[in-house]
Amino acid sequence: MSTKAQRGAGGPAAAEQPGSPQETVTMSFDGRPLTAAPGQSIGSALAAQGIVAWRSTRKGARPRGLFCGIGICFDCLLTVDGATNQRACLVEVCEGMQIEGSCTPDDGSRA
């Protein structure tokens, strides 16, 4: 959830106007461009692009992504702008954000 300061002086109504530069947020996920709606969580933005797993378990390398969606299970951890162990279901997308998963490239868990 964003604060009034994060939304800017125009507030949420200004951000929701069609044609506004705030209509989409562009970021990167493992070096690939990713767009989302302002206010979306990283997890929902990834799921909307068909990316359902972005890390794997230490034991068995099983794929993990969103599970509870409310910040309890910690299955959705990823790295955001260099900060490790961020919960994708709780962190809101921001322009220019660099997101990294932790799956090994050949484990087959990424969409």
Ligand code: FES
């Ligand atoms: S999906 Fe459970 S903590 Fe994010």
